[in-house]
Amino acid sequence: MPFTGHVAPICAVAQALVTRGHDVRVYTGAAFRRRVESAGAALVPWQIAPDFDENDLSATFPRVVGKKGLGQLLINVQDVFIRTAPAQVEDLRTAWERTPWDAIAGDEVSLGGALFAEQTGGVRATVALLPLNLSGTHGPPSGMGIAPGRNPFTRTRDAALRAAVPLISRPLRRPLAQARAAVGLPPSARAFDKVAFSPRLVVASGVPQLDYERTDRPPSVHFVGELRAPTTVAAELPRWWGDLDGRRVVHVTQGTQNIDPSDLIRPALEALADRDVLVVVATGVSGRDELPFAVPGNARVAGFLPYAELLPRTDVVITNGGWGGVLAALSHGIPLVIAGGDLDKPEIAARVAWAGAGVNLKTGTPTAAKVAAGFDRIMADESFRDAAARVGADLRSRGGAPRAAELLESLV
Incomplete structure (x- = not known):
């Protein structure tokens, strides 16, 4: 997704792949061309998908104006991540038809890449650039800012919150179904995280200490620390x-x-x-x-x-x-x-x-x-x-x- 906080670590991974001899393309906003090309990769810009300014989201997504907390989160997921996905798929198909790739990796909110891989049966990984937001069997749902319970009362609270997730995320069901239908995929009852995260490989930024040392993460998750490119050019200092x-x-x-x-x-x-x-x-x-x-x-x-x-x-x-x-x-x-x-x-x-x-x-x-x-x-x-x-x-x-x-x- 075309946010500085997403593009920078993705470009670090792209640069590492280029160093290892691979041909890499990065699908993101045109404003990040210089950053992508400096990593040795080629830019595939958002074209049919609405390329937006991260500092002025409301210009492209007017419903985000004035939204805070859970309301902002749900609107962002619906409008910025889900409703742009069908157009992302069109952009990716154009790029694929020009030059196919062997594998695709996207951040955990790049739903277009996930749907395209599902549509074509291609090999897909997730590069998780946010605190790991995978549903699990222990602790509270991620995203609530609540640490896992340590006693019977708080563990019961966690279980109740996990059970409430389908209700809390209900506003995402229709946009997800519409996005799937728009790209010709059959209906699915899977929640957003189950669609967005690759079941095969999740390369997760961070460390288990910043994931509450959870023991319910699948073996497909691998923590890799900080995703940062080596500094090669002296920065201009104030x-x-x-x-x-x-x-x-x-x-x-x-x-x-x-x-x-x-x-x-x-x-x-x-x-x-x-x-x-x-x-x-x-x-x-x-x-x-x-x-x-x-x-x-x-x-x-x-x-x-x-x-x-x-x-x-x-x-x-x-x-x-x-x-x-x-x-x-x-x-x-x-x-x-x-x-x-x-x-x-x-x-x-x-x-x-x-x-x-x-x-x-x-x-x-x-x-x-x-x-x-x-x-x-x-x-x-x-x-x-x-x-x-x-x-x-x-x-x-x-x-x-x-x-x-x-x-x-x-x-x-």
Whole structure:
């Protein structure tokens, strides 16, 4: 799917496959052409499928306006992932007829790839770029931001929630059925995750520590840590980069979606304005190097920042909980303060807190006082940094993109 947080790790896997001698094409939005081609792959752009701007979803999908929480999640899944799938299938068929491929791998919301593989009987894998959202027999359903129960009462709660999933996901049934019918597939009672995830191979970003150490994952799931391409070109650094020298650095980010800076960036800046730290803010939009409000003297702002250079110099990350950024921080052993409010962010925050590697603020719009309290907990309790180091060591040991490429090779 044409989101920066999806394209970047997919391109890392593509680059690893190219390095191993394979011909790779990446089907995604035209805005990512340079990123795809820099990985050595060829772009297959969305054409019949409605190529959209991730920073302005409502321009293409007007129903997402004003939606929050579960309402936003269900609308996003319906309109962005499911209803675009038949057109994705048409694009993929055109590409297939031009030059067939041996295997197709898609992220876990690229329903078009899943339907095309089902339609043609082709070999398919899933590269999971989000917290693993496979249904299972233990714990609560993924996505609710609830840690698995540890006593009879909470285990009963988990079982009740699992039983309620068909009712909760009922709004997805009709769009799924319509998408299948539109591409000539027979009706199916399978839920979204059973359609989207390959039953043969799931290459999952992350580590079991960030999956509640669940024991009900199928043998097709292989955790590979962080999917990141090696840095080969020196990044252009902001003019103020030298200000980081000798300072305790706190990085603040709201990712690339739901990026109203008043949600998290403003309260974080207010919380840390009088602290002896340098606050480094990423706005999440290329070229947007300023904020629409005054910033304190200990803050520096840029659109995007080179994590390969920034994270080794960062002490704490304050984030809305985007999975890619969380994995990047933890790979460097950095503890997190997470304000996850929408989509998969509450789930990510709950997983990091369960692993002991961060503080879950349990809201996407915290007050400055709440951010300050979370930051103070991190600074006062070394267990957060110790847990982040453990998770980071596991992430680094899993092989990353080269291991993902090795697993995908096994398909053919």
